[in-house]
Amino acid sequence: MLSKKEVCELVEESGFFDGKWYCEKYPDVFEGDLSPLQHFVKYGYRLLRDPGPKFSSADYTARYSRFFRKGDWALLHYLSVGINEGLKIDSPNGNYERDLVVKKDVSVSWSGDFYHKENDKIFVGIASIPQRVNCLKQTVQSLIDQVDRIGVFLDKYDSVPEFLENNEKITYKLSSDFSREIGDAGKFYWVDDFDGYYFTCDDDLIYPQDFINRIVKRIQHYNYPVVVGWHGSVILEPFVNYYNKDSRRVFSFGAPRPYDTPVHVLGTGCMGFHTSHINVSFADFKSPNMADIYFAVLGQEQRIPFVVIEHKKGEIYESDASQEFSIYQHSSKSIKGSRHNTKEKQNKIVSATDWSVNYVNTKLRILIVGRFKINVKGGGFKSSHLLKNGLEKLGHIVDVCCLSELNECEVNRKYDFCLAYAPDPDRPDFGDCIEYIKKLAVEGCVCAVNLSFNLNKQRTAWIEDKLWELNSEFEKPKIFFASFSNSTQYSFKEKTKEMIVPFPKTISLERYENKPYSQREGIFLGDLAKLSNSSLVNGNLAKWVEQIRIKLPHVNIYVLKHYHTNNVPLNYLKVIPYTQDIGRVLNKFRLTVCLVPGATFEMVPLESMVSGTPVIHREMPQSLSEYLSPLSVEVASPFELGEVCKNLYEREDIWSRISSAGYNSLDFFGVDNVIADVDLAIRKTISRSL
Structure with missing residues (x-):
């Protein structure tokens, strides 16, 4: 597996990363102390961000994610696999009319992977203090048969406990090897050089024999970057004190949890993750005995879901007499002078963090x-x-x-x-x-x-x-x-x-000059072929149009010849030829009238409205009645149609107000806004299937 430094070098040498372009497109890069390249390799790729103007992460992922393994990402896959197989790439903001960019020659020698495999190793990191040496022995015994390796960080130990020695599954590290305080961060000492499932456990807990397997299975179940555990909490507003129930709601490992629960903070005493799912380093833990908070902040920065998984009461339990030496006890009771009392520092970090619950499968x-x-x-x-x-x-x-x-x-x-x-x-x-x-x-x-x-x-x-x-x-x-x-x-x-x-309609509308009342004339009825179809008109077209003629005998009535038809149902209708630039035609009319309630959806009334042309339509609850209301006028009978047309066509004060409202509605229908409703409609549909 490549180190982060080697990945940075690979991406930089490929020529696809453009630091200036990346910073201009994603201004939040400047909020941290990482270089643009480091930011992309650590965070950007997870958000499907583009490295530069020559490579679209979203496009490549959409085309070839079926070839990805878990944890893979677009540019890394292309440089390691796709380029050799001739996979095509596209530029950011490319569309269906663009020719795909052909592969470029880049020398790549890496053949490893960045994801977890069936034979991934399992490692457990534990930080222990001397007062709990007997508890530690029970903890290790409960885990040793479930894992490949256990690393024990011996904080303030004078010597190595005998039961840790001469066991090929156990490695250890003494805090005396460091010039600074390490504390509970020691459980992450081995994470930099490990690839696979990494667990962090406490030296005062006894774990069930299926603990590791259940965590691994849950990670695999989500099929998504995630960290899971048996103990966690959510930060409440207004936040005052991390150890106050009004500032934090805790979901304890000792209490039953009937369903998986997303949280802000996971307890690092019963937690597991795959190293390809979250970027974490021993150096990320800058102060001792604050591992939970530092790790939670990493999750927030990388938008990784943290989940307390379903479990029963008492499946994990504490060793006898372990509580008097806990970080929780020393911090919650504000024991002065104790190196385990980190409440003040924790409160400062929690207060400065903008907490959000990251849900699994936000990306579908x-x-x-x-x-x-x-x-x-x-x-x-x-x-x-x-x-x-x-x-x-x-x-x-x-x-x-x-x-x-x-x-x-x-x-x-x-x-x-x-x-x-x-x-x-x-x-x-x-x-x-x-x-x-x-x-x-x-x-x-x-x-x-x-x-x-x-x-x-x-x-x-x-x-x-x-x-x-x-x-x-x-x-x-x-x-x-x-x-x-x-x-x-x-x-x-x-x-x-x-x-x-x-599901809202995804449409792209153009808005042209809003011509004033005096520069417009005539009433537009839409597509000639549809108006000739009695099943779409739901009856006789003539009785509707005649009411317009009765009330406005001096006004031209226009139809558009879009599809192949020579049938003009009423000889006084003026036929205009089809044009793709329909917006430049619609803003010449004073009114648009839709008389085809049997159509599934009609686009011309929407295009008319954003061109400043007031719209009148028959009852169409399947589409226009909701899409255009209250900016349009709905009519229930031919007589009503005639009356509305007369008043709207001849009264400039009324016409101008409705025209202005419609013309300014463009953003309402914009696909960049509507797509949010599409996302929510997808969520609603999925929830109804559960």
């Missing part, structure tokens, strides 16, 4: 099924790519599968979540998509699928039946309907609502 492995290579002019193509890029910016590992290549996409890979932009259920390729989703769900992946809800009663009944059919073999739902609005659920039976989760 996500699969998106969508239009990544087909229908490039359609909204689904754009939404698919926006979703991928947005989730990667949040740190998730994202794979994609194009609907046209479902037979080539993996099924047995372990994903936490899949979001699928399925074809319309009436299309012949819908069945292939659903079959693929079913296979993913069987493998344990939670899935959410867009089922094209459009207010049609037959479609609603079909969606309801399909959801129950898809989830019939699972104890809890695994396949959900990803709707576009909260209101969608109210069209379904109560028992089905649990399987419906609203």
